[in-house]
Amino acid sequence: MTTTTTDKEFAPTASALAKLRRKRWYQHPMVGRLVGIVSAAVLLDVMSGPQGSRDDIFFSLDETLGSLRLLWWILGAVVLWAILEFTQPLYARYVAPSVGPLDRFYRPVTDVLQSAKDTTRSTTAQWRRIIWVRLGVSLLVIGLLILLPNLLSTFWNQVLVNEVAIYVLLAIGLNVVIGWAGLLDLGFIAFFAIGAYSTAYWTGAMPVQPPITLNAFLVIPVAVVTCLLAGLLLGAPTLRLRGDYLAIVTLGFHEIIYLIAKNSDGFTNGPRGVQGISNFAVHIGPIDYDWELDPVPYWYLLIAIATILIIAFLRLEHSRVGRAWTAIREDEVAASATGVATVKFKLMAFAIGASTSGIAGVAYASKAAFISPESFLLLFSVLVVAYVIFGGMGSLWGVIIGTAFLAWLPQYMKDWVNPNDRFMYLGALLIVMMIYRPQGLIPSVRRKRELTMAKQGLGDADAMTEPAGGRMT
Known part of the structure; x- marks a missing residue:
């Protein structure tokens, strides 16, 4: 004998489920x-x-x-x-x-190019207008940056170089690791230290003399290669880890570099630091120019370096490598299942980000002419991570603008805020930002979509966390 169920029998269950779904105030x-x-x-x-x-x-x-x-x-x-x-x-x-x-x-230029293949000539004309608009805006911004030092005092020019420009270079490099590849790196400042100590070594300022003494300009490719090798050395045995485990490994790498710099008295001069690091200089034929204490030439030099990096990284973001990083960040398991060599591309992200940090280290050491282990504390790694998150992970322009703002803010507050309280204000600002705009100041389109889908339970925000709703078994 079969029994049939009626809607009345399901009514209590449906009512109970409705109460469970209903949110309290x-x-x-x-x-x-x-x-x-x-x-x-x-x-x-x-x-x-x-x-x-x-x-x-x-x-x-x-x-x-x-x-x-x-x-x-x-x-x-x-x-x-x-x-x-x-x-x-x-x-x-x-x-x-x-x-x-x-x-x-x-919209990215590549999206416009893709749509132009299937549309009429009007789309091509629209793409050309976009290119001209972007080119005009870029030239205007570069012109304003060139004129900016002439409008500021010497103190603010020092802030532009030592705080804003250096940290912008670091944030651009870390954005590759965190924003594009989805790898949480808490020891990024270690590569910054490697670039700075490479400058001190190859310019002959350290207790151990190099085989040949190089100009600071010639140290840049050497520091890039050194940081690339350091990134590969760190990444090769550890990049099979994910999330918190990878963050702990990078944290340990930073502490290793910091302690080596602090305890190697015969090589790095230990906690006393290294003095007398050579500045940038050009001596070619009739051209004889030295970068000395004036921060303005360093500002122009860093603008040129940042412009080259931005152009290169914009091309890289929409290349095959950039798409592979996006796939790894969104779902590493799915990326691996579709044929993406995840370890290879994660190694590339670590190496490219580390090389950018090495360039920043060369610029910092040459400008300051003095470095010590205390110049590369773990706090600075945390600050760079916060700058990238505040600006918008994966958004190159957002990272640049967010980093510039947060690097400038503590110096602006120095006249009316106790120095010990500046980071408290920064923390409060980050709290408000994460409540109302977790995607960042200027989010990337992809990252914003991922966060929206994760909030709706339709996908994972990045490759560093469990899938929405828990791991499937």
């Missing part, structure tokens, strides 16, 4: 963002309040949290939250449709 993402921004406001209030006292460790908290100013901070945070939450639907409804056609000016 405190589970809504909007409430989570409110809690986050209010917490950031309280943190900012504590940071900007009176300094602590040795006699009373809770003096700063008592004075800050017990004042009326805390209410103003919270009120401001709530107002900011309301503006961000309730104006976004209005923007999406009324403003976004009108600016949507402008998106075509930001």
